[in-house]
Amino acid sequence: xxxxxxxxxxxxxxxxxxxxxxxxxxxxxxxxxxxxxxxxxxxxxxxxxxxxxxxxxxxxxxxxxxxxxxxxxxxxxxxxxxxxxxxxxxxxxxxxxxxxxxxxxxxxxxxxxxxxxxxxxxxxxxxxxxxxxxxxxxxxxxxxxxxxxxxxxxxxxxxxxxxxxxxxxxxxxxxxxxxxxxxxxxxxxxxxxxxxxxxxxxxxxxxxxxxxxxxxxxxxxxxxxxxxxxxxxxxxxxxxxxxxxxxxxxxxxxxxxxxxxxxxxxxxxxxxxxxxxxxxxxxxxxxxxxxxxxxxxxxxxxxxxxxxxxxxxxxxxxxxxxxxxxxxxxxxxxxxxxxxxxxxxxxxxxxxxxxxxxxxxxxxxxxxxxxxxxxxxxxxxxxxxxxxxxxxxxxxxxxxxxxxxxxxxxxxxxxxxxxxxxxxxxxxxxxxxxxxxxxxxxxxxxxxxxxxxxxxxxxxxxxxxxxxxxxxxxxxxxxxxxxxxxxxxxxxxxxxxxxxxxxxxxxxxxxxxxxxxxxxxxxxxxxxxxxxxxxxxxxxxxxxxxxxxxxxxxxxxxxxxxxxxxxxxxxxxxxxxxxxxxxxxxxxxxxxxxxxxxxxxxxxxxxxxxxxxxxxxxxxxxxxxxx
RNA sequence: GGAUCUGUGGCGUAACUUGGAUAGCGCACCUGGCUUCGGACCAGGGGGUUGCGGGUUCAAAUCCCGCCAGGUCCA
Numbered sequence: 175x176x177x178x179x180x181x182x183x184x185x186x187x188x189x190x191x192x193x194x195x196x197x198x199x200x201x202x203x204x205x206x207x208x209x210x211x212x213x214x215x216x217x218x219x220x221x222x223x224x225x226x227x228x229x230x231x232x233x234x235x236x237x238x239x240x241x242x243x244x245x246x247x248x249x250x251x252x253x254x255x256x257x258x259x260x261x262x263x264x265x266x267x268x269x270x271x272x273x274x275x276x277x278x279x280x281x282x283x284x285x286x287x288x289x290x291x292x293x294x295x296x297x298x299x300x301x302x303x304x305x306x307x308x309x310x311x312x313x314x315x316x317x318x319x320x321x322x323x324x325x326x327x328x329x330x331x332x333x334x335x336x337x338x339x340x341x342x343x344x345x346x347x348x349x350x351x352x353x354x355x356x357x358x359x360x361x362x363x364x365x366x367x368x369x370x371x372x373x374x375x376x377x378x379x380x381x382x383x384x385x386x387x388x389x390x391x392x393x394x395x396x397x398x399x400x401x402x403x404x405x406x407x408x409x410x411x412x413x414x415x416x417x418x419x420x421x422x423x424x425x426x427x428x429x430x431x432x433x434x435x436x437x438x439x440x441x442x443x444x445x446x447x448x449x450x451x452x453x454x455x456x457x458x459x460x461x462x463x464x465x466x467x468x469x470x471x472x473x474x475x476x477x478x479x480x481x482x483x484x485x486x487x488x489x490x491x492x493x494x495x496x497x498x499x500x501x502x503x504x505x506x507x508x509x510x511x512x513x514x515x516x517x518x519x520x521x522x523x524x525x526x527x528x529x530x531x532x533x534x535x536x537x538x539x540x541x542x543x544x545x546x547x548x549x550x551x552x553x554x555x556x557x558x559x560x561x562x563x564x565x566x567x568x569x570x571x572x573x574x575x576x577x578x579x580x581x582x583x584x585x586x587x588x589x590x591x592x593x594x595x596x597x598x599x600x601x602x603x604x605x606x607x608x609x610x611x612x613x614x615x616x617x618x619x620x621x622x623x624x625x626x627x628x629x630x631x632x633x634x635x636x637x638x639x640x641x642x643x644x645x646x647x648x649x650x651x652x653x654x655x656x657x658x659x660x661x662x663x664x665x666x667x668x669x670x671x672x673x674x675x676x677x678x679x680x681x682x683x684x685x686x687x688x689x690x691x692x693x694x695x696x697x698x699x700x701x702x703x704x705x706x707x708x709x710x711x712x713x714x715x716x717x718x719x720x721x722x723x724x725x726x727x728x729x730x731x732x733x734x735x736x737x738x739x740x741x742x743x744x745x746x747x748x749x750x751x752x753x754x755x756x757x758x759x760x761x762x763x764x765x766x767x768x769x770x771x772x773x774x775x776x777x778x779x780x781x782x783x784x785x786x787x788x789x790x791x792x793x794x795x796x797x798x799x800x801x
Numbered sequence: 802g803g804a805u806c807u808g809u810g811g812c813g814u815a816a817c818u819u820g821g822a823u824a825g826c827g828c829a830c831c832u833g834g835c836u837u838c839g840g841a842c843c844a845g846g847g848g849g850u851u852g853c854g855g856g857u858u859c860a861a862a863u864c865c866c867g868c869c870a871g872g873u874c875c876a
Contacts, residue, residue, distance in 0.1 A: 206819045213822055220821050223859065233859080257822060258859090489803020490875055564806065568874050595806075596873080631841070650841090661827095662814070665806060667872065674813080678841055680827040681814085688841050696838060737818075745815065748826075752843095759834095759843045801841080 215261030233258030290331030306374030352380025519554030653683030707777030
């Protein structure tokens with residue numbers, strides 16, 4: 175679907191191409207020369223500067239030549255030449271009608287763009303280690319992942335939302351050791367505490383005890399036992415991780431974040447995916463099993479076998495990557511490679527699936543891999559998006575390189591890593607699970623604080639019932655938190671501060687929600703039911719500025735999706751809200767001078783409300799009717 | 802040692818992928834605006850050699866090269 179802006183831009187490109195050809199210029203020069211005008215007119219074209227390189231004449235004269243040859247477009251009122259730019263003044267009535275039509279046609283339940291062409295995509299987030307409650311750093315992951323997933327759906331991909339559970343890793347081992355040795359770490363299990371928090375306490379204490387008493391060998395043995403099917407330790411590890419995941423869901427659900435499937439690292443092993451992936455690598459002659467030397471008895475990938483390596487791997491000190499250690503325990507990379515072969519359908523789907531939760535609050539079931547269950551059609555995607563922090567870029571690149579070395583060039587190309595920056599604490603501290611710096615900075619803490627603040631700010635104006643007040647406070651809190659995590663470019667590190675996370679003014683989620691609530695109030699008070707309107711009454715600057723913002727909704731969504739940058743949407747929500755606020759302040763809506771203007775402005779208000787609600791939903795932010 | 806990300810008014814950021822007109826916005830600061838369709842707001846003002854130095858170009862925050870500083874990874 176084209177937006178009204180996309181439509182006119184395409185028409186202008188076509189008309190300009192003809193005009194350039196008619197003048198004897200190369201129409202290929204037009205690429206990226208047409209955009210919204212910054213100073214004069216509505217849309218402008220800078221192609222004359224490029225033409226002037228190959229042809230005599232000043233850009234201004236060339237622009238004039240081109241403009242003279244332009245065929246008339248009913249969407250354009252007039253054309254002017256200024257400083258070498260060709261500036262188009264839109265026919266406001268026509269453009270308004272085009273814009274309103276497509277905004278009213280946009281259905282939140284359906285893709286707004288078909289850029290994804292119904293291809294299957296798998297998105298993975300937040301894949302947190304089951305050792306401590308989600309902290310604000312991991313929350314950035316979950317909020318980003320949720321938003322990118324929304325964007326993929328909006329762009330017409332068939333989407334699978336997955337969470338990968340590293341239940342065999344070092345962190346899980348430390349946490350398990352902690353809960354098995356509560357007497358040593360001096361911590362009694364507090365059944366009143368949410369399980370992830372209780373486990374987190376044990377994990378931090380265990381890590382300290384293990385380090386102080388140099389028990390690394392004991393942990394290594396524990397990991398070996400966790401790895402073997404049928405041992406007491408492996409059963410306990412899985413049970414504990416499942417309990418953790420259930421508690422973690424409470425947090426994610428409170429944030430409105432959902433998945434389709436949990437994939438367990440232990441199932442990658444037990445359902446033989448790892449074994450099969452190694453067999454494939456072996457067949458392709460990509461792995462070695464040295465009998466002696468540094469890597470004796472390990473299964474490794476010799477980097478020399480991977481062909482031309484990207485610059486990331488140029489200066490490596492190690493000449494090989496270990497997949498399976500000498501003691502037979504596969505490392506994270508080995509399992510990640512198998513997992514990604516599955517994602518792309520290179521491995522047979524030998525997982526067994528069952529419901530982990532029959533119905534999430536969004537109404538959809540959450541499935542899980544496991545020992546029991548049936549075959550289902552998960553995996554086998556064309557595209558994968560991994561929301562994983564930037565520290566793991568090298569590891570992600572390695573998976574990509576290996577897929578490429580396997581001859582799976584398309585899979586390698588379609589494996590996208592959103593390498594987002596870390597969240598630091600004020601004063602420069604980092605969030606480290608094992609050190610317990612997350613205490614006081616968990617996702618649960620944050621939502622509780624934000625909700626409390628939002629609740630205290632809700633006035634008496636609407637005489638809310640207690641329940642309504644609570645619901646509204648939660649929505650505003652989510653608006654503040656999610657917006658604060660999404661408004662920055664993902665690659666930037668961010669410093670978490672309570673003041674910023676609880677900011678409800680200026681460029682913020684609550685500001686957008688407030689603007690929406692004002693718009694909705696007008697619509698409620700007006701009694702308007704239908705969306706009919708008379709576009710020639712919408713011609714003033716504040717109105718048309720809002721129309722221009724509305725006209726680019728689809729372009730914004732596609733850009734944000736293609737670039738994996740939800741901050742593009744966040745910016746757009748602010749732009750929309752400013753444009754509406756300005757319109758709202760400068761013009762009378764309910765008290766418009768006559769019925770035609772009143773109706774037109776209310777229709778514009780409704781179009782704005784639709785677009786803003788849609789955009790905020792892409793960020794995972796709910797709207798409120800009053801606040 | 803190599804790789805990678807970041808550097809934009811006092812602070813936080815957008816625009817960089819695809820070069821284009823006066824570098825957009827928020828916080829803080831200053832001025833003005835509610836017997837008002839909702840002040841969690843709006844309008845206006847001060848504040849910028851876009852880390853530094855070269856290069857390419859009619860045009861550079863944006864592209865190229867070299868530095869500097871900070872984060873991260875290979876470890």
